[in-house]
Amino acid sequence: MISDKLTSGLTDKLTQEQVEGVRRLVEQAQNVVILTHMSPDGDAMGSALALYWWLQTSKDAQVIVPNAFPDFFDWMPGADRILICENDVPKAQQCINDADLIICADFNEPKRIGQLGQMALEATCPKILIDHHLFPSDFADVTISYSDSPSASELVYRMLYQLGVKDLSLEMATCIYTGMMTDTGNFAFNSNHAEMYLIVAQLVALGVDKDAVYNHIFNAHTEGRMRLVGYCLNNKMRIFPERHAALIYVSGKELYRFNFKTGDAEGIVNMPMQIKNVYYSVFMREDKVAEWEKERANGSKTKIKISMRSQGDRPVNTFCHDIYNGGGHKNASGGEYYGTLTEAVNLFLQNYEKYFLQD
Ligand SMILES: [Mn+2]
Structure with a gap:
């Protein structure tokens, strides 16, 4: 319970309209x-998964993810019940056809999640969005979007709290804690929120280890990953001192x-920022073009995935x-x-001085 x-002092983040909207859609x-x-x-x-554990006591609930998640999440309660769309598209489509409510968690636009997003957009049932990314698209019947929230998992906690759900199971608490911890790098960034620690205290009191x-x-990597980290840092990292950047x-x-x-x-993208005076970090890697991306890839066989991190008042989203x-x-x-790694790197080299601050 x-x-x-431990929760006195926790303010209501969601509006009454959002809370009642969720209550009504979930009840129906x-x-x-x-x-x-x-x-x-x-x-x-x-x-x-926290939403799953909450709903599954009284309803049929199914989590669907677009593609596989890393092995180091296998231990999470309910991970073994997740449907991976890429592995069984017809089953995912069937689940969505049968759904009378779709809840979208931790993303802002269905088009960002490939064919699964398309299925969701085409579904006629009501939708709830619970997310903390900027610029949510307007597709849901109830939109709970707070870009100042450090994690979507914290928003799930706040939603349950405001709904008056008092008995969070250990599964729910563990899943919420995991999201709060990972999206803040174990409370190392986006973490200057006093109320966040009231919630953590509560989750620990509920039994979260x-x-x-x-x-x-954090201590469950493969040997290959560890050696890849060493290789990236030793052989592949370039520093651009005048822009405080690493690539x-x-x-x-x-x-x-x-x-x-x-x-x-x-x-890996976060690591170069451990260097004094490095405030921007960029990581790029080659990836295969997935089936559903073929049209967007316009004939290209490779996709380059780009991650950027920065500190303080140095935006990388633009x-x-x-x-x-x-x-x-x-x-x-x-x-x-979509193209070659060299092209993606050249785009970086041509543009970083425009986007990255000098001091
Ligand atoms: Mn998130």
């Missing part, structure tokens, strides 16, 4: 599908040498938006480029 002692639904974003991270998994969650996520780019061939698996590149058809948060953004 949520203890009043029997078959709920929960969707989250491509290449699911801890917050995507955490927010979606936060040390174990940390170990599951790492790796080809598919290089990744193959390290037995690359989904999730193995996670967090760079990602303007040059790499992406976007995201001010200090954490991503984009993509």
